[in-house]
Amino acid sequence: MGKALIELKNITKSYDGVTVLDDFNLTVNENEFITLLGPSGCGKTTTLRIIGGFEKPDEGRVFFEGQDITELPPNKRNLNTVFQKYALFPHMNIEENIAFGLKISKKSKDYIRDKIDYALKLVNLDGFGKRSIDSLSGGQQQRIAIARAIVNEPKLLLLDEPLGALDLKLRQEMQYELIRLKNELGITFIYVTHDQEEALTMSDKVVVMNQGYIQQMGTPENIYNEPENAFVATFIGDSNIVPGTMVKDRLVNILGADFPCVDEGFGENKPVDVVIRPEDVIFRAPGEGRIDGEVSHIIFKGMHYEMEAMAGGFEWLIQGTKPYEVGEKISIDVDPFNIQIMNKPESEDEEAIKFDE
Amino acid sequence: MNKKALSAPYVIWIIGGTLIPLALMLYYGLTDGEGSFTLSNILAIGEPGHLKALLTALLLAAVSTLICFLLAFPIAVLLRRVKRAKGLIIFLFLLPMWMNFLLRTMAWQVLLEKGGVINSIISWLGFEKLRLINTPGAVIMGMVYDFLPFMLLPINNAVSKIALSTTEAAYDLGASEMQVVFKVVLPLSVPGIVSGITMVFVPALTTFVISNMLGGGKIYLIGNIIEQEFTVGDNWNLGAGLSIVMMVFILISMLFIAKFDKDVEEDLAI
Numbered sequence: 001m002g003k004a005l006i007e008l009k010n011i012t013k014s015y016d017g018v019t020v021l022d023d024f025n026l027t028v029n030e031n032e033f034i035t036l037l038g039p040s041g042c043g044k045t046t047t048l049r050i051i052g053g054f055e056k057p058d059e060g061r062v063f064f065e066g067q068d069i070t071e072l073p074p075n076k077r078n079l080n081t082v083f084q085k086y087a088l089f090p091h092m093n094i095e096e097n098i099a100f101g102l103k104i105s106k107k108s109k110d111y112i113r114d115k116i117d118y119a120l121k122l123v124n125l126d127g128f129g130k131r132s133i134d135s136l137s138g139g140q141q142q143r144i145a146i147a148r149a150i151v152n153e154p155k156l157l158l159l160d161e162p163l164g165a166l167d168l169k170l171r172q173e174m175q176y177e178l179i180r181l182k183n184e185l186g187i188t189f190i191y192v193t194h195d196q197e198e199a200l201t202m203s204d205k206v207v208v209m210n211q212g213y214i215q216q217m218g219t220p221e222n223i224y225n226e227p228e229n230a231f232v233a234t235f236i237g238d239s240n241i242v243p244g245t246m247v248k249d250r251l252v253n254i255l256g257a258d259f260p261c262v263d264e265g266f267g268e269n270k271p272v273d274v275v276i277r278p279e280d281v282i283f284r285a286p287g288e289g290r291i292d293g294e295v296s297h298i299i300f301k302g303m304h305y306e307m308e309a310m311a312g313g314f315e316w317l318i319q320g321t322k323p324y325e326v327g328e329k330i331s332i333d334v335d336p337f338n339i340q341i342m343n344k345p346e347s348e349d350e351e352a353i354k355f356d357e
Numbered sequence: 358m359n360k361k362a363l364s365a366p367y368v369i370w371i372i373g374g375t376l377i378p379l380a381l382m383l384y385y386g387l388t389d390g391e392g393s394f395t396l397s398n399i400l401a402i403g404e405p406g407h408l409k410a411l412l413t414a415l416l417l418a419a420v421s422t423l424i425c426f427l428l429a430f431p432i433a434v435l436l437r438r439v440k441r442a443k444g445l446i447i448f449l450f451l452l453p454m455w456m457n458f459l460l461r462t463m464a465w466q467v468l469l470e471k472g473g474v475i476n477s478i479i480s481w482l483g484f485e486k487l488r489l490i491n492t493p494g495a496v497i498m499g500m501v502y503d504f505l506p507f508m509l510l511p512i513n514n515a516v517s518k519i520a521l522s523t524t525e526a527a528y529d530l531g532a533s534e535m536q537v538v539f540k541v542v543l544p545l546s547v548p549g550i551v552s553g554i555t556m557v558f559v560p561a562l563t564t565f566v567i568s569n570m571l572g573g574g575k576i577y578l579i580g581n582i583i584e585q586e587f588t589v590g591d592n593w594n595l596g597a598g599l600s601i602v603m604m605v606f607i608l609i610s611m612l613f614i615a616k617f618d619k620d621v622e623e624d625l626a627i
Binding site: 052054073074075080081083084085087088089090091100101104105145148149152 | 520522523525526527528529530531532533536540541544545
């Protein structure tokens with residue numbers, strides 16, 4: 001992707017002695033849709049506020065197109081923020097809200113007029129200009145907040161859980177809307193959310209954060225299919241995390257049974273954690289799979305059945321389209337490429353310690 | 358018990374505390390000593406002495422209200438940024454309010470007197486004593502001191518209700534800190550400012566205690582005239598007539614302000 005737009009270098013920030021970000025480094029390229037994903041208190045919002053200029057890091061520098069902007073106040077930065085609770089100005093109508101930044105920068109009346117019309121069309125609220133803020137739904141208000149930000153032609157748009165206050169249906173619509181906007185405008189988006197589905201749907205790159213550290217960074221597919229540690233595996237989607245032993249390259253022993261896999265380079269007879277997604281567990285007839293067991297729970301979920309099965313002394317979570325009876329004998333198997341091997345966590349920082357959502 | 362019965366104490370209070378006095382005031386104001394109808398008590402406001410007192414009262418009340426606003430608004434804006442001890446700071450501003458009103462005003466008398474605290478310090482420093490008390494300035498000083506909390510509270514209330522993200526959004530959109538204050542904080546504080554103005558202007562307009570104590574009988578406000586008619590002059594009819602004029606004045610200004618902002622009543626109720 002393009003050249004670096006924002007660089008955070010060795011950022012450390014703490015509040016009242018609690019370290020929120022510790023020696024944090026991140027580079028965001030031009031024209032990228034990057035999502036900071038993590039539970040509350042993981043430091044994602046602080047990261048965004050440092051980029052926006054609302055917080056100063058205790059240590060470290062922020063660079064924008066190679067220039068140090070660490071000391072620059074928010075009004076001097078060539079970027080705009082879309083806030084979680086919209087933060088529209090209640091004493092102004094929609095047009096006045098959108099024109100706010102343009103009036104401050106003393107643009108001509110005609111220019112402002114054109115920009116308002118363009119922005120309202122862009123967010124599909126053509127003709128709403130004279131309305132009051134109160135007359136809008138949550139989704140419409142958020143669109144106005146986006147319009148108000150983008151008319152200033154920032155190079156970077158920061159979005160702080162912008163869909164957090166909307167209901168599910170609207171949230172999904174707005175996700176597509178944001179992707180469309182991003183493509184039409186060709187500017188960089190940095191998006192903060194705790195919703196993994198949102199992150200996977202929209203982003204070019206996902207940064208999974210916990211306790212002020214980056215846990216993993218990569219494409220949505222990469223993050224989902226190859227979680228590097230237990231935190232990422234459990235935070236993104238459902239997972240079975242089973243203790244195992246790497247017998248040798250391409251062979252792992254799970255709960256006494258050998259499973260061929262595609263991972264290499266972990267050493268021989270090394271204890272590891274094995275991540276298997278619930279949709280990747282295959283049920284076979286008793287004796288025909290690798291670990292025999294018994295179905296203990298089944299729930300209909302619409303698209304699929306969610307089941308639990310005891311096998312090898314471990315309670316497996318399974319998703320499948322074919323229902324099984326509770327108590328039915330089965331045998332579990334997994335395709336080699338669906339097995340993801342992770343090192344056992346060595347330090348506390350890597351470990352998934354809490355989910356306080 | 359039915360709901361009507363529950364409202365009885367309130368109804369009695371309204372009748373005894375508001376309606377009866379109001380009716381008496383109207384009766385006295387619209388009659389002469391013999392009890393026959395006249396408008397002369399009302400029209401008496403046009404007499405030069407009364408008119409001057411009314412204009413002085415209007416002027417001093419307006420100046421005091423303006424000063425209160427100029428003090429309270431910046432305080433409220435600054436308080437918004439204070440994270441810790443905000444409650445304590447507000448408490449310190451309100452503390453004098455819990456002291457008796459007369460005592461507070463008397464304290465200023467002691468401070469401003471010819472041989473008072475301030476002049477003692479001035480002469481000790483070798484300067485000539487100043488004429489502080491019995492000036493319009495002293496009366497304004499007293500009004501500001503006594504009524505400042507009534508301006509500060511509603512404004513602070515309105516300012517602190519503005520979400521932090523609203524001002525951050527303005528800052529983010531390129532506004533300087535001053536622009537944030539004037540384009541966002543000030544317009545969003547209007548309901549509080551209007552309440553504050555009402556709550557300072559009305560008592561300042563009608564006071565007679567402050568002008569008595571700090572004006573030394575030299576500064577006559579309309580409140581003083583009315584008070585004198587009831588006490589010294591023993592002319593209840595004239596006192597009541599002038600009071601009616603005052604009341605109309607206040608009602609008009611309240612209506613004017615209420616039109617200016619619909620939220621006034623809401624905020625006054627707090």
